[in-house]
């Protein structure tokens with residue numbers, strides 16, 4: 145009799161937008177899950193027409209379609225961790241919150257996609273409020289960039305000390321288990337530094353600044369890698385530290401494609417130099 149070799153693998157879910165250019169969003173998340181040997185599942189919230197130069201169109205998915213994607217994955221396959229990315233508007237955020245609650249999704253990493261690294265606001269004020277009041281309190285790990293951390297903490301962030309103060313304020317105000325304030329939007333070597341706070345430990349996660357214009361997808365990759373590590377059973381801090389190192393390798397092997405900011409290279413051990 146032929147026997148088939150089957151494997152039990154950890155499963156993670158990404159609830160995020162599609163990037164037609166393949167650099168960020170669902171596409172980056174699924175590659176990151178695969179790199180970590182985690183089976184990737186997805187619920188697409190919106191579809192962007194996007195390339196290395198920017199976004200030219202965004203179409204929201206119907207809320208019923210988002211509900212059904214999450215339900216289909218959770219009721220049959222089950223997930224050990226999930227991440228949220230681009231949620232676009234208040235209706236989508238509310239829908240996602242309800243599904244996370246209904247299916248008691250564990251180990252939730254929230255990348256509060258609100259403002260780009262260059263400071264451009266990506267969702268309206270109503271959506272920012274709903275994100276802060278209803279999704280963020282469910283987060284196990286929250287990963288705001290500089291500008292998102294400014295909005296959530298109410299503090300101006302210009303220095304390493306400001307990043308530390310923002311991480312502590314966000315933790316206290318928003319009741320997340322842990323927060324990682326990302327430094328990609330800072331100046332100089334601070335761009336390679338993130339600040340971690342979990343209510344007890346305040347840690348500086350340092351990697352060398354990578355001098356490349358090809359940084360598209362770093363935020364998505366970081367949050368997806370944290371979710372993958374949590375799905376594999378790592379502790380919160382270990383999951384974040386290892387994810388930060390993964391992003392650094394991926395940046396060092398970024399892809400020079402397109403006319404603008406190319407994406408990070410997710411499968412760097414396989415990329416030919």
Ligand SMILES: Nc1ncnc2c1ncn2[C@@H]1O[C@H](COP(=O)(O)OP(=O)(O)O)[C@@H](O)[C@H]1O
Nearest residue numbers: 261289326327328329335336337353354362363
């Ligand atoms: N040029 C760089 N060199 C090293 N690390 C970087 C660089 N740019 C971004 N990062 C890292 O990438 C991750 C994503 O950060 P950031 O760009 O701030 O997020 P987002 O893409 O959500 O705006 C962080 O860990 C940050 O430190």
Ligand SMILES: Cc1ncc(COP(=O)(O)OP(=O)(O)O)c(N)n1
Nearest residue numbers: 161162168169230360361362363364
């Ligand atoms: C569909 C989609 N989702 C998220 C983003 C933002 O990507 P992120 O990795 O946070 O930011 P950059 O590092 O690319 O600035 C996106 N562009 N598209």
